[in-house]
Amino acid sequence: MRENSAIQRSYDELFPRGADGNRAASTANSPHIFSLFLDPTKSQLRHQSVAFAFDLAILVPDYEIDGVLWLKKHFEGGYLYRKLIVVEATRDAAATAGWRLEYGFQNETPNVASNVAQTTLVGNMLTFAIPVDSPAGARPSISGRLRIEMRIWQ
Numbered sequence: 001m002r003e004n005s006a007i008q009r010s011y012d013e014l015f016p017r018g019a020d021g022n023r024a025a026s027t028a029n030s031p032h033i034f035s036l037f038l039d040p041t042k043s044q045l046r047h048q049s050v051a052f053a054f055d056l057a058i059l060v061p062d063y064e065i066d067g068v069l070w071l072k073k074h075f076e077g078g079y080l081y082r083k084l085i086v087v088e089a090t091r092d093a094a095a096t097a098g099w100r101l102e103y104g105f106q107n108e109t110p111n112v113a114s115n116v117a118q119t120t121l122v123g124n125m126l127t128f129a130i131p132v133d134s135p136a137g138a139r140p141s142i143s144g145r146l147r148i149e150m151r152i153w154q
Helices: none
Strands: 049-059 079-091 099-105 120-122 125-133 143-151
Touching (some): 079 125
Antiparallel strands (some): 049 079, 120 125, 125 143
16 A cells, blocks of 8 residues: 555465465456546647556565465565556557557666557457566566457447
């Protein structure tokens, strides 16, 4: 709650045990992080693209997994991941659903979305994912993907 976020999930909620006792990622409890409305007619670039940026920060308030408390190698309230992510959507008739999506990390390519997103169209929803990984060798760490879903507002 330090960042005024009401989004909190336990390890058990995000990675529940299956019938076989093994853990697997579950989208059933995936948090809805944000919503926004992008109007291409308000674009500064002659209606060619729209962009937004967001700060994604992941911290773990407690370090207990499967009843084991991690007492070393962390600071309470420390970040497992924190980056400002830039996303740009550009009109492109050859791209899925007519939009080319790109993303970038402010600390790597300031103000530039330089990674082309691999998009999928499911019904009227365009989806893509952004990798979310702690630095190599970090313990504790996180490795995952932030799923972005885009829909036409009606």
